[in-house]
Amino acid sequence: MTNQLMMLSLIVIIPFLGMLFVLTSKDDSLSSHNNSSNVAVFTILSNIIMIWQIFAFIKKTQNGMQLQQTIRWLDYLGINFVFAVDNMSLLLILAVHIIILGGIIFIRTEDIKQKAMMAFSLLFLSMTTGLFISNDIFSFFIFYEGMLLPLFMLIGMHGELKKNSLLNGFFIYNLIGCIIFLLGILWVYKNDGIVSMEAFARLSSRKSYIPWIWLAFTIAFMFRIPIWPFHYFIAAINTKLRNPLVFIEVSLLPLSGLYALYRFWPNYIPLEISQHFVWINVIGVLTMLFISLIGFANSDSQYRVFAYSTIYYIMYLLGIFSQNKNIFANLNYALFGFLLVLGGLEVVTAYIRRQELLHASSSQGFLCRARRLSLIYSFLIFSAVGYPISSMFTNNFLILSQLLSVNIHMGAVLALSWLLVSISLISEMLRLKTDNKECFLGKSNDLPKDCFIYMLIIIFMLLMSFIHPLWFVFTS
Amino acid sequence: MLSQWFIMLPEILLISFILIASLVNYYRSEKTPKTFFTLAQFFLIAVFLFTVVFYNKSVFPAYWQNTPLITLFKSFAYLLSLGWLYLSSKWFLNKNRPSGIFCGIIFIQLLLFDILASSTSLLTLGVIIPLLFSSNLCLIMRHWDIDKVKPVAFRYVITSLIFTVLLWIAVIMLYFLSSSFEYSAVQQYLTAQAHNNYYILIAIALIIAVFMFMLGVAPFHIWYLDFISNGVLPVCGFITLVVPLIIFCTLVNLLKDCLFPFNNYIEILLSFFAGLSIIIGAVSSNGEQNIRRLFAYLAIYCWGICLLGLTDLSPSSIIASFAYIIISILSFAGIYTVFLGFKSHSEYLSDFASLKGFSNTRPYMSAALMIFMFSFIGLAPTFGFSGYMLIINNLLADSAWLKVIILISGMFIAAKSCLNIIRVVYFNNMRQSYDRPDKSIYICLFIIVAIILLSLFNPNWLIRNAFVMVGGIN
Structure with missing residues (x-):
């Protein structure tokens, strides 16, 4: 289907324009520091409405990318921006918008450089959206690499990292992955003149260089997934971040790697290549086990959230490598639910930590006094551990069961890691619910109204998605 | 006859400015940097327009001849000069120093560039290049603290004399071998050579070395660093923004129209200089505490990349290098504009530590600086990415x-x-x-950032023009 309304390019442009508006907004003590965050919230809400509209245009039963739109770019090399969407990309875009909106709502009252933060967050959103709708290898690369610029600035300005060398290392490390990706792309372009992603997926592995290109792409994408030996910088940065919005945005980096792997996955993989996937499985489950054990032993709530997200990302990665059609069909819904829970969990965790620091109080027992917070936190924890109350339950259990059927040993270690990370999350919740005299936090420190409403919407979406994954789509 | 005078108008106008500016400098009592800029802008705009109108005409085709690609380079050079003269006038106003002689030297350089870029004869190179060296010397001497720049000037005189002699040796060798100074005749002679003649190889190596010296790439970069460290800001900006563009254009012409039969040999030479410049520029920029020198090293690194992209001399490699050099020069134009706004207590700052927390006080200038920095890294989607991509794509196509x-x-x-x-x-x-x-300064920065952003969304205006024009010279 041809996209006549240019809606796809609009959902990339709107956050970019929002960024320009943020840059020109007045944000000082006279304007209560809220101008830029108001512009950001308005921009994201507008884009969510656009995304919701696009859902109505696509055919749910049709496979492949739809609503294709081409924008001329570099005529000399025949390289254009080609945008298209499917269910998965739209669901991911929607989830990313919702969780970044949550991050903004939660930090808008904080006394930080709001203007820069909002501008770079909107730029990040624009790049991420562009990545999910790209349907040719060059525009995919541009948005894939483009995510690094706002991330670098956000981590540097608001990450509160003590060691700046870590940040430089993080950037250059990601740049290495991008360059490997670029070389692979240019090599394919030189040999086959291919720019479309569908054409790339159809490339025959009989060509001598194609397995090497796949290997290069896999390595390039792995640079963004916290799996051994690629985990160091993401883990080091993520566990030190104290700003929920920046944490959420950095947590989306593995998502981009995972999505790239999914999109570039070839139509057919010969046995002589796929037999080596067992190594990925071994490394993947060992990383999961290792991180879940650290999360289990670590008392830092932030690390536990990071461990939780890592376990899930690696599980999805193993799902892709299993080449199981059922997993591929469920990945979009599973990721949608996972992102909502991850975003919600991070902002609530960051809120509790902030209250703890502001009032120099222990947070143990805080949930006994803050009813709104208790409700939200409990629901998110139960959803995260796979309790049958949200869409996380169905899709993720389906993926786990499929992985168990593919390889029982791998599935068993995966289930053990899952169990460990679930126990660590539940023990944190129990700690917050056990009353303590040293806790000076009370009802007045409960979630503010706007945050509570936002979290209720998240819960509502999770509940509705449990009943019907695309409940919010009314036509087609 | 009259038409020939019209064709000569760009050169006549450049000379006229020098004469008029001299008269104003000596006879007008109330003159400010603004006076000279006002005068210069009219002449430069006229020179630009006439260059575009007579884009493929020449009065002395045996010595210099315009082509569309050369006109494109010249047009960029004139526009950059206009912008830089405007910003320089602010510097002179701020320092309360006369700018007449500076403007005069710039116009002399532009006249020499005009001839050099279009040159079709080795004799033209042999005459113009030493004059260029002399005008560079005059530029570095435009400093109020003459004792500071004397050693620099002395070193430059020595090295430029050596390179002048080398150039003349190369030109004479080629003349004796081919019996002509003209590019086309020399190219015919070189094409006819079945075996590599050592005299030819030496002559080509010497000519390439002279161009590398003029460009300021490694290992001949010391003079350039000397100029940047000790020269006044208007001089530093001019030799970083305008000079490389013209030298690059002249080099491309020389290689395409004269030395092309020895392409394989030239490729080795250029790769050597390019590799060395990339490594020295990139490594040295890391330890540098003076931001002007830091950017001088980054410039050496950028010119190295241009040369690396140029090595196989195919039309696609010329387009890639052309795109990259324009992107780099636009970024440097932005950086030098930031330098002009980077001052405290009327002193222009140049140490790295004074940049600390610059974004807290000057958010817009910092944002522009950030865009230029990411552009240098070649990070998508900044404009720099297009340049890197074109060059890497070209190198991969050659399996280099x-x-x-x-x-x-x-x-x-x-x-x-x-x-x-x-x-x-x-x-x-x-x-x-x-x-x-x-x-x-804000206006200029805005224009540069706007050009970069527009080029990011539609790079065709630059690449397509270059493609058409490179097609024109093949």
């Missing part, structure tokens, strides 16, 4: 893996120094006091 590895290694090393600049500017809460910059 070693060059790709050198380029990428240099890119990572240079990225570190660019990230350090962003880190110091943005991730530091220190609040230093800077002088309020002139509005013109």
Whole structure:
């Protein structure tokens, strides 16, 4: 289907324009520091409405990318921006918008450089959206690499990292992955003149260089997934971040790697290549086990959230490598639910930590006094551990069961890691619910109204998605 | 006859400005830098227009001949000169110093560039290049503290004399071998040579070395660093923004129209200089504490990449290098504009530490600086990415893996120094006091950023024009 309304390019442009508006907004003590965050919230809400509209245009039963739109770019090399969407990309875009909106709502009252933060967050959103709708290898690369610029600035300005060398290392490390990706792309372009992603997926592995290109792409994408030996910088940065919005945005980096792997996955993989996937499985489950054990032993709530997200990302990665059609069909819904829970969990965790620091109080027992917070936190924890109350339950259990059927040993270690990370999350919740005299936090420190409403919407979406994954789509 | 005078108008106008500016300088009592800029802008706009109108005409085709590609380079050079003269006039006003002689030397350089870029004869090179060296010497001497620049000037005189002699030796050798100074005749002679003649190889190596010296690439970069460290800001800006563009254009012409039969040999020479410049530029920029020198090293690194992209001399490689040099020069134009606004207590700052927390006081200038830095790194979607992509694509098409590895290694090393600049500017809460910059600096920065953003969304205006024009010379 041809996209006549240019809606796809609009959902990339709107956050970019929002960024320009943020840059020109007045944000000082006279304007209560809220101008830029108001512009950001308005921009994201507008884009969510656009995304919701696009859902109505696509055919749910049709496979492949739809609503294709081409924008001329570099005529000399025949390289254009080609945008298209499917269910998965739209669901991911929607989830990313919702969780970044949550991050903004939660930090808008904080006394930080709001203007820069909002501008770079909107730029990040624009790049991420562009990545999910790209349907040719060059525009995919541009948005894939483009995510690094706002991330670098956000981590540097608001990450509160003590060691700046870590940040430089993080950037250059990601740049290495991008360059490997670029070389692979240019090599394919030189040999086959291919720019479309569908054409790339159809490339025959009989060509001598194609397995090497796949290997290069896999390595390039792995640079963004916290799996051994690629985990160091993401883990080091993520566990030190104290700003929920920046944490959420950095947590989306593995998502981009995972999505790239999914999109570039070839139509057919010969046995002589796929037999080596067992190594990925071994490394993947060992990383999961290792991180879940650290999360289990670590008392830092932030690390536990990071461990939780890592376990899930690696599980999805193993799902892709299993080449199981059922997993591929469920990945979009599973990721949608996972992102909502991850975003919600991070902002609530960051809120509790902030209250703890502001009032120099222990947070143990805080949930006994803050009813709104208790409700939200409990629901998110139960959803995260796979309790049958949200869409996380169905899709993720389906993926786990499929992985168990593919390889029982791998599935068993995966289930053990899952169990460990679930126990660590539940023990944190129990700690917050056990009353303590040293806790000076009370009802007045409960979630503010706007945050509570936002979290209720998240819960509502999770509940509705449990009943019907695309409940919010009314036509087609 | 009259038509020939019209064709000569760009050169006549350049000479006329020098005469009129001299008269104004000596006879007008109330003259300010603005007076000279006002005068210069009319002449430069006229020169630009007539260059475009007579884009393929020449009065002395045996010595110099315009082509569409040369006109494109010249047009960029005139526009950059116009912009830089405007900003320089602010510098002279701020320092309360006369700008008449500076403007005169710039116009002499532009006249020499005009002839050099279009040259079709080795004799033209042999005459114009020494004159260029002399005008460079005059430029560096435009400093109020003459004792500071004397050693620099002395070193430059010595090295430029050596390179002048080398150039003359090369030109004479080629003349004796081919019995002509003209590019086409020399090319015919070179094409007829079945075996590599050592005299030819030496002559070509000497000519390439002279061009590398003029471009300021490694290992002949010392004079360039000397100029940047000791020269006044208007001089530093001019030799970074305008000179490389013209030298690059002249080099492309010379290689395409004269030395092309020895392409394989030239490729080795250019790759050597390019590789060395990339590594030296990228590595040295990391340890540098003077920001002007830091950017001088980054410039050496950038010219190295241009040469690396040029090595096989195919039309696609020329387009790639052309695109990259324009992108780099636009970024440098932005950086030098920031330098003009980077002052405290009327003193222009140049040490790295004074950049600390710059974004807290000057957010818009810092944002522009950040865009230029990421552009140098070649990070998508900044404009710099297009340049890198074109060059890497071209090298991959040739399966030149070693060059790709050198380029990428240099890119990572240079990225570190660019990230350090962003880190110091943005991730530091220190609040230093800077002088309020002139509005013109913001206007120029806005224009440069707007060009970069427009080029990002539609790079065709640059690439397509170059494609058509490179097609024109083949």
